[in-house]
């Protein structure tokens with residue numbers, strides 16, 4: 001079960017390690033989220049597809065590239081790689097507004113701070129597909145302040161074989177390459193980090209949820225198994241955050257927060 005509040009021990013673990021296990025979504029809710037994302041991929045969901053960024057995975061095996069990231073449904077397929085703007089979907093919105101997640105945001109940003117989501121994103125590694133994501137930290141220099149946290153929910157079992165996230169505990173305390181626009185490292189840094197022996201695989205059961213610090217070094221591999229690796233990842237930040245093109249982001253907690261119609 002997912003609790004409504006984080007324990008002090010969980011918060012301490014998060015602060016020290018840069019990640020912490022939060023618990024498991026109940027089976028009925030998990031089944032609904034799994035069904036919903038499949039409906040969205042198949043094009044049968046009652047949502048405004050033109051407002052959702054959708055990207056198909058590479059169609060023809062290793063070596064080929066994923067499709068473009070652009071608004072709108074592409075084709076009825078479970079082989080999407082990434083779908084963003086899921087805060088527009090009532091089920092995913094209600095999920096990402098759980099009391100537990102609100103409490104975590106209060107700890108990260110203060111009890112009086114309204115919170116927006118930078119991205120509410122489905123990240124999929126379809127069976128036999130998926131992309132290798134090189135070691136990096138999540139950072140966006142186009143924003144006027146740093147989003148600190150991401151809550152990552154496994155919608156399938158996440159294993160070494162299907163490309164679960166791999167992290168280096170405690171690596172969130174500093175940015176390795178602060179000038180890079182989105183937290184990517186130089187080739188030398190990647191080589192050095194890849195050699196470290198203190199990384200761990202975040203193997204999770206379907207429905208398990210982890211809180212990640214955005215600066216935690218992480219990577220994930222392709223999916224070499226028959227099991228898809230679906231996940232829902234939400235990056236929460238201060239609602240006052242502004243991008244250098246003056247964009248602001250959907251508020252999910254506090255004044256003007258999105259509500260489920």
Ligand SMILES: O=C(O)CCC(=O)C(=O)O
Pocket residue numbers: 123133138163164165218219220231233
């Ligand atoms: O879900 C994953 O495999 C990790 C995704 C990732 O690294 C990212 O979104 O920055």
